[in-house]
Amino acid sequence: MARFYPFPAAVPMPLFLIRRILATLPVLAIVALIVFLMLRLAPGDPAAAILGDNASSEAMKNVRTQLGLEQSIPVQFFQWSARLLSGDLGESYFLKQSVAGLIAQRIEPTLSLAALTLVVTVLIAVPLGVVAAWRHGGWLDRALMGFSVLGFSIPAFVIGYVLIWAVSLKLGWLPVQGYARLEEGLGPWLRHLVLPAITLSIIYVALIARVTRAAVAEALTEDYVRTARSKGISEARVLVRHALVNAAVPIVTVIGIGIALLIGGVVVTETVFAIPGLGQLTVDAVLSRDYPLIQAITLFFSFIYVLINLLVDLSYLLLDPRIRY
Amino acid sequence: MFRSPFARASCAALLALAAVTASAQDTSKVLRMVPQTDLKILDPIWTTAFVTRDHGYMVYDTLFGVNVGGQPQPQMVDKYTASADAKVWNFTLRKGLVFHDGKPVTAADVVASLNRWGQRDSLGQRMLAAMDKMEAVGDDAFRMTFKQPFGLVLEALSKPSGSPAFIMPKRVADTPADKQIDDYTGSGPYVFKKDEFRPGEKVVYLKHKGYVPRSDSPSGTAGGKHVYVDRVEWIILKDAQTQSNAITSGEVDLLSWMPPEHYSTLRTNPKLETVQPTFAGSYYLHLNHHIPPFDNPKIAKAAVLAVNQEALLRGQMVFRDLYRTCATIYPCNSPLATQPKWYTGKPKFEEARQLLKEAGYDGTPIVLMHPADFTLLNKLPPVMAQLLQQAGFKVELQSMDWPTLLMRRAKKDPVDKGGWNAFMTGWGGSDTLNPMFFAPLTGNGEKGWFGWNKDDRLEALKGAFTASTDAAERKRLAAEIQERALETGLFAPLGETNNLTVIRRGVVSGVLLAPVNVFWNIKKN
Numbered sequence: 001m002a003r004f005y006p007f008p009a010a011v012p013m014p015l016f017l018i019r020r021i022l023a024t025l026p027v028l029a030i031v032a033l034i035v036f037l038m039l040r041l042a043p044g045d046p047a048a049a050i051l052g053d054n055a056s057s058e059a060m061k062n063v064r065t066q067l068g069l070e071q072s073i074p075v076q077f078f079q080w081s082a083r084l085l086s087g088d089l090g091e092s093y094f095l096k097q098s099v100a101g102l103i104a105q106r107i108e109p110t111l112s113l114a115a116l117t118l119v120v121t122v123l124i125a126v127p128l129g130v131v132a133a134w135r136h137g138g139w140l141d142r143a144l145m146g147f148s149v150l151g152f153s154i155p156a157f158v159i160g161y162v163l164i165w166a167v168s169l170k171l172g173w174l175p176v177q178g179y180a181r182l183e184e185g186l187g188p189w190l191r192h193l194v195l196p197a198i199t200l201s202i203i204y205v206a207l208i209a210r211v212t213r214a215a216v217a218e219a220l221t222e223d224y225v226r227t228a229r230s231k232g233i234s235e236a237r238v239l240v241r242h243a244l245v246n247a248a249v250p251i252v253t254v255i256g257i258g259i260a261l262l263i264g265g266v267v268v269t270e271t272v273f274a275i276p277g278l279g280q281l282t283v284d285a286v287l288s289r290d291y292p293l294i295q296a297i298t299l300f301f302s303f304i305y306v307l308i309n310l311l312v313d314l315s316y317l318l319l320d321p322r323i324r325y
Numbered sequence: 326m327f328r329s330p331f332a333r334a335s336c337a338a339l340l341a342l343a344a345v346t347a348s349a350q351d352t353s354k355v356l357r358m359v360p361q362t363d364l365k366i367l368d369p370i371w372t373t374a375f376v377t378r379d380h381g382y383m384v385y386d387t388l389f390g391v392n393v394g395g396q397p398q399p400q401m402v403d404k405y406t407a408s409a410d411a412k413v414w415n416f417t418l419r420k421g422l423v424f425h426d427g428k429p430v431t432a433a434d435v436v437a438s439l440n441r442w443g444q445r446d447s448l449g450q451r452m453l454a455a456m457d458k459m460e461a462v463g464d465d466a467f468r469m470t471f472k473q474p475f476g477l478v479l480e481a482l483s484k485p486s487g488s489p490a491f492i493m494p495k496r497v498a499d500t501p502a503d504k505q506i507d508d509y510t511g512s513g514p515y516v517f518k519k520d521e522f523r524p525g526e527k528v529v530y531l532k533h534k535g536y537v538p539r540s541d542s543p544s545g546t547a548g549g550k551h552v553y554v555d556r557v558e559w560i561i562l563k564d565a566q567t568q569s570n571a572i573t574s575g576e577v578d579l580l581s582w583m584p585p586e587h588y589s590t591l592r593t594n595p596k597l598e599t600v601q602p603t604f605a606g607s608y609y610l611h612l613n614h615h616i617p618p619f620d621n622p623k624i625a626k627a628a629v630l631a632v633n634q635e636a637l638l639r640g641q642m643v644f645r646d647l648y649r650t651c652a653t654i655y656p657c658n659s660p661l662a663t664q665p666k667w668y669t670g671k672p673k674f675e676e677a678r679q680l681l682k683e684a685g686y687d688g689t690p691i692v693l694m695h696p697a698d699f700t701l702l703n704k705l706p707p708v709m710a711q712l713l714q715q716a717g718f719k720v721e722l723q724s725m726d727w728p729t730l731l732m733r734r735a736k737k738d739p740v741d742k743g744g745w746n747a748f749m750t751g752w753g754g755s756d757t758l759n760p761m762f763f764a765p766l767t768g769n770g771e772k773g774w775f776g777w778n779k780d781d782r783l784e785a786l787k788g789a790f791t792a793s794t795d796a797a798e799r800k801r802l803a804a805e806i807q808e809r810a811l812e813t814g815l816f817a818p819l820g821e822t823n824n825l826t827v828i829r830r831g832v833v834s835g836v837l838l839a840p841v842n843v844f845w846n847i848k849k850n
Binding site: 043044045046048049050051057058059060062063066094095096097102105106161164165168169172175176177178179271272273274276280281284287288289 | 363365366367371372373374445503504505507523524525526560561562563564566567570571573574576698725726727728729731732733734735772775
């Protein structure tokens with residue numbers, strides 16, 4: 001039955017939260033260590049990238065000394081960790097700006113794109129999955145699932161370029177590239193995000209629709225659904241208030257994974273549409289070996305993933321009263 | 326009408342979408358352009374990156390510029406004199422030069438700027454080393470006194486690339502040369518808007534209303550630098566297709582470097598026009614003379630003889646409009662260019678094999694580094710590997726990304742310990758105009774540029790070039806330097822490329838031909 005039980009859970013919620021937060025610390029520490037070591041051991045020299053082709057090897061050596069790269073790896077790690085513990089993420093080798101400030105600059109485009117993509121995705125994928133499950137095995141189910149396979153088979157940049165060609169270049173309805181900040185107005189902000197959000201949502205719709213279909217199809221075979229139908233409840237209500245709600249746990253799990261990927265892994269779409277988000281910042285930092293930026297961004301993403309996992313786990317408590325921590 | 330909340334929300338979203346800036350903003354005085362790459366470092370003295378140099382030309386001015394003939398011309402300087410022995414140089418600044426903060430440009434600013442520049446730039450270092458003193462002799466006049474004749478003062482002060490001698494306020498130029506500046510006040514035709522700078526996204530410049538251009542016509546980096554727009558926005562677009570889409574749709578007005586793979590689409594678009602804004606760039610094969618086998622000049626020369634410029638350039642640039650073969654180490658048609666005596670840019674495999682036999686080449690594979698991610702270069706090494714094999718070399722082509730190549734290039738170790746034998750890269754026309762500008766043209770061994778060529782004769786020729794004040798003598802010396810470089814296999818020129826700029830036809834005009842990309846004189850209708 002779809003009823004919500006209020007707290008208390010098996011473990012008091014504050015204690016649960018504290019435990020989960022404390023559990024993130026060793027995760028972040030290990031991530032920090034691995035990323036730091038991988039960067040120092042991988043080939044590539046930030047000094048060479050900073051100074052350009054005309055620079056002498058002596059000039060590069062001086063820059064490496066300035067950046068502290070001539071010191072031993074343990075010393076470098078110790079210095080960086082000490083700054084990190086005091087809340088200082090460091091300064092970009094190239095941009096001479098604080099890493100925290102650079103991440104803050106890029107957060108809005110990334111979150112905007114992620115949020116709009118998520119809204120579009122959920123609004124399309126969940127109803128599609130429910131309908132497919134309701135008409136399980138029928139032509140509608142097969143058609144929808146066929147489209148979903150197509151959706152996550154086609155690379156994002158192909159979808160993006162096709163949409164740009166059709167909607168921007170041929171019809172002239174929407175811009176080809178760029179991002180307009182919210183402070184410039186809701187209209188420009190939306191105009192610049194529609195095509196990238198549709199590009200990304202096609203892939204996520206495909207994925208979430210399939211998961212929704214499978215979960216709802218299983219829920220529809222349960223006794224409580226048969227009971228609800230025999231009580232004369234309308235089919236729509238059965239689907240939404242009984243089947244979908246009870247199938248929500250795996251759907252929310254996949255949505256949570258999708259959010260994490262949207263925040264950190266949409267560099268291709270950001271490149272195609274020239275959206276100055278965190279994905280582009282990450283790739284630029286890696287290609288130019290901007291160690292402080294790479295390290296900070298990786299830690300930031302790790303923290304986001306952990307946070308999203310926590311929120312998803314908390315949502316289970318609301319969705320399924322049988323779950324207790 | 327709309328009962329469901331979903332329908333109401335959708336309608337509101339659509340209305341918001343429709344409520345876009347329909348008109349309101351006048352865009353006619355804003356030039357939106359895509360620079361060659363992302364601008365990250367803002368100090369053009371501290372780094373030699375081309376995009377930072379281009380930024381420098383927006384914000385700063387130089388004492389001398391270079392016209393389209395490659396000749397130095399006064400820019401910030403009004404008058405100058407040189408003693409007969411080229412040891413004492415006097416300069417007077419033009420009237421009315423002001424920085425972006427309204428303060429006048431003084432000789433003290435110039436002296437401080439040149440001191441900082443001279444500590445970073447190779448030609449500047451030579452100049453300061455040869456100098457006895459440099460001093461302000463008034464608010465608008467300064468003097469250089471040399472210990473020995475230095476004939477390249479004007480070339481040094483007008484040097485268009487590497488690190489041009491940009492003039493900054495004294496307070497900024499007093500920043501130690503090994504640190505980056507954080508105050509971007511200049512006296513150039515544009516003002517850098519630091520508060521609107523978003524790395525990876527946008528760079529903004531405003532017209533410097535206090536700038537007083539010279540009265541002569543613009544030519545290269547010299548002449549009158551007139552600004553006809555109020556604002557310039559550098560829009561950072563990294564993807565070639567996105568660049569092409571943006572200019573096709575009119576969202577940007579100018580692509581500074583046309584992506585070659587889109588040449589056929591862009592040139593046939595009636596709304597667009599391609600122009601050549603800079604002297605042709607060129608590619609080079611660089612060899613490591615520090616370790617075997619290229620420490621043997623005969624083997625190095627054999628590699629030079631393997632070059633087939635047409636094949637290499639065709640493979641990289643594809644379209645014949647975008648390249649031309651050119652055997653000289655200087656830009657073809659530039660003042661110092663002469664035809665080499667034996668190097669033609671066409672392969673001479675028999676001769677190469679003969680040299681290898683004479684030198685006793687033992688078949689050790691040559692490690693040729695291949696920057697697989699660098700689209701402007703990545704097709705050259707596979708073709709070069711094939712040519713070297715035809716010449717009798719064994720070749721190992723090692724793929725890596727560009728930052729790894731830059732790191733590995735700095736290693737002097739043998740190949741089996743992470744070293745290298747050869748790599749290829751491109752240079753702007755302004756970098757190779759003059760033997761003193763061209764960093765790889767060096768013979769001072771381990772203190773020199775990567776490859777660490779040791780050649781006292783080459784250094785002596787460069788010294789003579791620096792001391793000479795006679796144009797004909799310099800041309801003769803430049804030719805001799807060229808022969809020396811090719812004969813010892815220092816490097817091999819691989820021909821020239823045209824980096825075209827794309828503009829919106831009928832909307833943008835006035836793009837100047839210069840040694841580097843410059844953005845004054847441009848009009849937008």
